Amino acid sequence: MTLAESVAALPLRVLAPGEVWLAGAGPGDPGLLTLEALAGLGQADVIIHDALVDARVLALAGPQARLEFAGKRGGRPSPSQQDISKRLIALARSNLRVLRLKGGDPCIFGRGGDEAIALAAANVPFRIIPGITSGLAALTAAAIPATVRGINHAVILASGRTAPADRDPDWAALAQTGQPLVLYMALANLESITATLIAGGLDPTTPAAVIAAATTATERVLISTLEHVCSAVRAAGVEPPAIVAIGQIVAVREAVRGGAAPGGPGAAP
Amino acid sequence: MTLAESVAALPLRVLAPGEVWLAGAGPGDPGLLTLEALAGLGQADVIIHDALVDARVLALAGPQARLEFAGKRGGRPSPSQQDISKRLIALARSNLRVLRLKGGDPCIFGRGGDEAIALAAANVPFRIIPGITSGLAALTAAAIPATVRGINHAVILASGRTAPADRDPDWAALAQTGQPLVLYMALANLESITATLIAGGLDPTTPAAVIAAATTATERVLISTLEHVCSAVRAAGVEPPAIVAIGQIVAVREAVRGGAAPGGPGAAP
Numbered sequence: 001m002t003l004a005e006s007v008a009a010l011p012l013r014v015l016a017p018g019e020v021w022l023a024g025a026g027p028g029d030p031g032l033l034t035l036e037a038l039a040g041l042g043q044a045d046v047i048i049h050d051a052l053v054d055a056r057v058l059a060l061a062g063p064q065a066r067l068e069f070a071g072k073r074g075g076r077p078s079p080s081q082q083d084i085s086k087r088l089i090a091l092a093r094s095n096l097r098v099l100r101l102k103g104g105d106p107c108i109f110g111r112g113g114d115e116a117i118a119l120a121a122a123n124v125p126f127r128i129i130p131g132i133t134s135g136l137a138a139l140t141a142a143a144i145p146a147t148v149r150g151i152n153h154a155v156i157l158a159s160g161r162t163a164p165a166d167r168d169p170d171w172a173a174l175a176q177t178g179q180p181l182v183l184y185m186a187l188a189n190l191e192s193i194t195a196t197l198i199a200g201g202l203d204p205t206t207p208a209a210v211i212a213a214a215t216t217a218t219e220r221v222l223i224s225t226l227e228h229v230c231s232a233v234r235a236a237g238v239e240p241p242a243i244v245a246i247g248q249i250v251a252v253r254e255a256v257r258g259g260a261a262p263g264g265p266g267a268a269p
Numbered sequence: 270m271t272l273a274e275s276v277a278a279l280p281l282r283v284l285a286p287g288e289v290w291l292a293g294a295g296p297g298d299p300g301l302l303t304l305e306a307l308a309g310l311g312q313a314d315v316i317i318h319d320a321l322v323d324a325r326v327l328a329l330a331g332p333q334a335r336l337e338f339a340g341k342r343g344g345r346p347s348p349s350q351q352d353i354s355k356r357l358i359a360l361a362r363s364n365l366r367v368l369r370l371k372g373g374d375p376c377i378f379g380r381g382g383d384e385a386i387a388l389a390a391a392n393v394p395f396r397i398i399p400g401i402t403s404g405l406a407a408l409t410a411a412a413i414p415a416t417v418r419g420i421n422h423a424v425i426l427a428s429g430r431t432a433p434a435d436r437d438p439d440w441a442a443l444a445q446t447g448q449p450l451v452l453y454m455a456l457a458n459l460e461s462i463t464a465t466l467i468a469g470g471l472d473p474t475t476p477a478a479v480i481a482a483a484t485t486a487t488e489r490v491l492i493s494t495l496e497h498v499c500s501a502v503r504a505a506g507v508e509p510p511a512i513v514a515i516g517q518i519v520a521v522r523e524a525v526r527g528g529a530a531p532g533g534p535g536a537a538p
Contacts, residue, residue: 008273030304032303034295034304034401035300035301039300060275060279105405108405108415110416113414113417114418116412116414117527121527129301137399143397145381147376147378153428156423156426169422173447174446177439177442177446179425255389256389257389258386
């Protein structure tokens with residue numbers, strides 16, 4: 001049985017007219033897409049995607065699918081969360097098969113929960129399909145195991161960007177846990193975040209990694225320390241999207257890279 | 270283009286003889302398998318899997334593949350981590366295409382890092398392929414968004430089971446962060462973990478969910494509070510594998526479930 005035949009034989013779910021699937025597109029590499037998300041791409045009449053969904057993933061959409069972009073582009077403001085939810089509801093009520101596709105996992109700093117609540121309140125049937133979250137995919141791409149026995153019992157996924165109305169995360173409390181941090185959207189506030197972590201008791205020499213555009217052709221990995229990571233990012237001119245990992249797990253990278261396959265574990269194709 | 274055709278057209282990687290892929294099988298539902306893991310199943314000569322890999326996923330192995338079980342079964346002790354690593358190295362050195370398949374993500378409490386280090390030290394080429402980690406898949410299956418604006422800026426994935434040689438996690442410090450906890454393998458120690466979290470300052474009335482066998486036919490979801498979750502687990506007779514989520518995100522479930530598709534978001538097929 002070929003790969004294609006085994007996929008064809010799978011009892012994948014049907015995206016019905018009038019229904020919305022909120023699906024994760026994973027970090028970029030289409031090989032990290034789930035079979036359900038791929039099934040959604042093949043069935044959808046309309047696909048509402050954000051800027052972090054890789055072009056190679058969107059290329060898997062069926063010929064009937066109309067692509068709609070819902071994100072920031074060219075400095076113009078992105079549609080508000082409320083506008084996106086309204087749009088999803090309107091499309092479903094037009095009896096279309098709707099795929100809402102988000103980079104990574106829809107519920108890890110992706111506002112998937114807000115959209116789900118709006119759909120539920122409007123009585124639109126929907127399903128949430130998890131995706132490989134970018135933070136964990138970035139660690140793997142950089143050959144950094146998220147958990148290592150003897151080093152950590154937990155891993156903390158945190159957002160480096162908060163809405164104006166929200167309080168900042170309690171970085172000092174997060175530092176006190178002694179567990180590695182995996183920061184999403186952290187470049188803009190990295191200076192203040194690292195300073196607060198150090199003030200909160202985290203050793204300035206703690207290893208830190210920056211993984212930009214993980215699993216894409218422009219992937220970059222930068223290894224530094226908590227105290228030097230900001231200047232390293234500036235010197236290298238790293239651009240978003242990027243994941244910042246802080247903790248002793250980063251130091252395990254060298255041992256993992258020893259004999260990795262050409263391109264390294266999880267490297268872009 | 271059918272789903273099968275679009276998979277056939279993808280430039281998926283080749284699992285070469287003498288190479289090992291350490292891949293995540295996701296939580297159970299084969300629809301949550303990645304395309305790369307599926308490609309590995311189709312190409313492998315031998316598949317070394319643990320107890321948490323779903324039978325529906327193993328059924329996707331190619332006809333040439335020999336399945337080898339490396340986990341606990343029938344009370345007999347499981348092979349040691351060292352034995353498994355040695356076995357992977359020996360199989361690769363026999364010039365076989367080796368797929369090491371683990372439930373969830375190989376590097377989230379899965380010892381994938383240990384195996385990668387052993388393979389690297391033995392100069393065996395390998396690749397790590399992330400999977401949908403069971404904790405995040407369980408939240409989605411239970412209609413609980415992992416992050417919700419206004420509620421949390423971080424989510425903590427933690428192991429409820431530690432090796433005898435390891436120190437226990439600092440549950441009090443984790444409680445102090447105010448961020449939701451997603452506990453893996455937590456049922457055995459749940460009494461002491463919840464007591465320590467309460468002693469550490471976490472409100473005993475904090476919502477808690479137990480999600481057993483997420484995305485399988487025997488999935489069960491139990492909603493309780495931090496102080497009552499242990500007795501609820503006992504009363505309901507919940508068995509491992511289970512994920513325990515603790516935090517205000519659990520309370521968002523009702524709003525998300527309002528209009529979910531039949532079976533609920535992420536429900537088993």
